[in-house]
Amino acid sequence: MSKVPQIYCRQPKCVELIEAEPVFKSVAGFTKPEAEVRCAAYSPVGNYFVYSQPTGLIVCDPFSGEQLFTIQNPDVFHFGISPKGTFLTSWSRPTKMEDETGNWNDNVQIYRLDITGRKYEAIQSYLNKMQSGWKPQFTADESIFCRLVNPSQISFYETDSEEIHKALYSLNLKDIGKIQSFELSPGKNPSLAVFIPGSRGNPAFIRVYSLPNLNTPISQKQFFKGETCLFQWNGLGTSILALVSTDVDSTNKSYYGESQLYLFGITGAFDQKINLDKEGPIHDITWSPTSREFAVIYGYMPSITTFFDARGNEIHTLTEGPRNTILYSPHAKYILVGGFGNLQGNVEILDRQNRFQKVASFKASNTSVCKWSPDGRFIMSATTSPRLRVDNCVKIWYFNGTLCYIKEFNELYGVDWKFQPLSDFSPISTSTADKCEITPDISAIEYMAKKTSISGGNRAGSTGGAYRPPHARNGGAAKPSRSLAEVEAQHSSSMLISSSSSNNSSTESFASSYANRRIPGALPRRVIPGAIPLDKNAKKKKRHHKKDDTEDEINSSSQQEATTAVENGGSMVVGGVFSFEEKKIRNLLKKLRSIEKLKVKQGNGDFLEKTQVLKIETEPQVRKELESLGWTEGR
Incomplete structure (x- = not known):
């Protein structure tokens, strides 16, 4: 038997089986279906995998991927599997019989599977038009199953009986009301919890019965605020949590209605309400695999x-934070607390055996599915449709926060781990081997490189201190070389000095001081040699020129200044217009600055697009063209 964790990914017309760490590859022998897949699941003990097709249910070997047999049952929308995987139940769309009676066909089927013999047998069928509450529930040893016969009655059947269609015993609560939900316990001593919502001024009820005694409940509670109820048994089946909710908050404080939490024991020793010291909804509840404790996230954000x-x-109580999900690892050593849905996806891993000390933290944004691996070392987070129809993917993290694997999909509808017992894996200890860094898959490395490039660099490793530009971060104490902007500024300054050398000393001194006055980041000012800027009085006189000054005088003055500039060997710049050669030099220098920035990113290990790499390769050609125009880096 393989000891490599395995997951399945369900897409619109495909199912894929993937072996997780350390191989991260698809199961070679599994043939991907071509028709629509509405539902898929591993058996609770991991000995087979089932997925639906328009013609029926396909049963496969999860280790080899080989197809074992097909259950002929068209148009299955949902199915369920018993605790040991012996029985499979399915729900199909209700259809009427092809006769004049107008009766409906049975749309719920119960099959007994023989995986070794590769065959199946239909043992019972019945009609249930509703998609909720149709699924039969089995005891842990699969000797008995129960189902809702009508809104007020639950009947129990013996799986090994020859008269399996005949009820062994029933629970009838017609005098109290309609059953909204019920849950059969795991464990060796099966119990049944039932919820009856209040109606017409009558209170709501929660009752717990011990099988097969259904005459008197061993524990019960009644209250007036309760429309729906979610039951959650502990692993041993000795205690149960009941999360009771109403859709509307009578105090108008919460959009999510009201919620209360109750705790019941199968011995009847206690049935109590759990008092929570902060107002607001209950976001999540979960039992520890040890069955000795449970955790609750509650209250308005930030929750407790x-x-x-x-x-x-x-x-124990954690500090307040944006959390709505809590998950124990299979061995109860680690606890995951996170904020998903409309929260940012922050995740924290706590060590339960070390006083809830934080082990790691990471961010899993847009997560709609989150589960621990069977060995308790890895965490799967997935973004699925229809919760989100973009960025659908499945990610696998190591418990220290390292992203190990990612696979992206156009649409992903379901994902889950294949069950494997903890005995298949070595125990987690505090040794160095369990704390060492894991080597991520190439998919995770490429994803993180792309993410770092888009966000402008990985800032997670920043150690504070003064800001250093990108080209100086990896250079140690070495003095950084001059940038192209500094070289260009020096080049422009030298051109101004050479062009002004033929003028008189007063004009040269004034032009030099005028050129040094520049705005930081702006291009150097260009001064026409021989042109003396006006002082304040001259500017005022020019501003008050008479209106009869003709345009010919202005044009002749401009032409004279330009002629003087050319005669003195300066650059011909009239009205801010550069010569053709200077324009070309400026454009080439702009390209060179861009290439220099890309080379800095490349030196820092950042991800570059193919076009950016090609742009870096054009550097020799750009420099050669600059030299042909008379520009040198040393000038």
């Missing part, structure tokens, strides 16, 4: 995360 023991006594 509190841990309780099995009897509802507070153990």
Whole structure:
């Protein structure tokens, strides 16, 4: 048996089986389907994989990818699997019989699977038009299953009985109301929790029964605020959490309605409400795999995360933060707390066995699915449709926050780990081997390089201190070379000095001081040799010239200045217009500055596009053209 963790990814018309760390590759023998896949899942014990096709359900070997057999049942929309994988149940769209009676065909089927013999057997069928509450529930040993016969009755059946269609016993709550939800417990001593919402002024009920005694509940609670209920048993089946919610908050404080949390034990020793000390909705609840504690995230953002023991006594509370998800690792050593959905995706990993000390933190934005791997070392986060129809992908992280693998999809509808028992993997210890860095897959390396390039560089490793430009960050104490802007400024200054050398000393001194007055970052000023700027009085006189000054006088004056500039050997710049050669030099210098920036990025290891690499290769050609125009870097 393979000990490599495995995941499946469901796309619109495809399912893919992927072996996770350390190989990160598709299962070679698995043939991807070509028709639409509506649902897919591993068995709870990981011995087979099932996905739907228009013609029926395909059962495959998850290790080799080989197709074992096909269950002939067209148009399956949902299916469920019993705890040991022996029974498979399916729900199809209800259809009427092809006769004049107007009756409906049975749309729920229960099959007994023989994986070794590669065959199946239909053992029961019934009609359930609703997509909610149709799924039968099995005990941990699969000897009994139950289903909702009508809105007020739950019937129990023996799986090994020859008369499997005949109910073994039933729970009828017609006198109390309609059953909104129910949950059969795991463990050796099965129990049943039932929720009946309040109606017409009557209170809501939660009752817990011990099988097969359904006459008297072992624990119960009644209250007036309750429309829906979510049950969650611990792994041993000894205690159950009931999250009761209403759609509307009577105090108008919350858009999400009201929620209360109750704790029940199967011995009847306690049934109590869990008092939470901050107003707001309950975002998430979860049991520890040890069944000895549970955690609750509650309150308006920033929310509070509190841990309780099995009897509802507070153990530990984290500081407030933007969190709405909490997950224990399979071995209960690590705890993941994160904020997904409309939050930013910040994730923290805590060490439960070391006083909730933080192990790592990372960011998994736009996550809609998050699960621990069976070995408790890796975390899978995925962005799925229809929650988000963009950036659909699956990511695998190491528990220290390292991104190990990423696979992107146009549309991703489902993803999950294949179950494997903890005994398949070596235990996690505090040794150096468990804390060492893991080598990411090439997909993660390329993704991080692209992300760093888009964001303008990786700032996560910044150590503070004074700002240093990119070209000086990896140079140590070496003195950085002059930039092209400085070289160009010096070149322009030398041209001004040479062009003004033929003028008288007073004009040269004034022009030199005038040229040095420049705005930081602006191009050097160009002064026409021989032209003396006006003082304040002259400017005032010029501003008050008479209106009868003719345009011919202005044109002749401009022409005379230009002629003087050419005769003195200066650059011909009239009205801010450069000569053709200077324009070309400026454009080439602009290209050279751009190439220099790209070379700095390349030296820092940043990701460059193909066009940017080609641009760097044109540097010799640009410099050769500059030299042909008379420009040298030393001038």
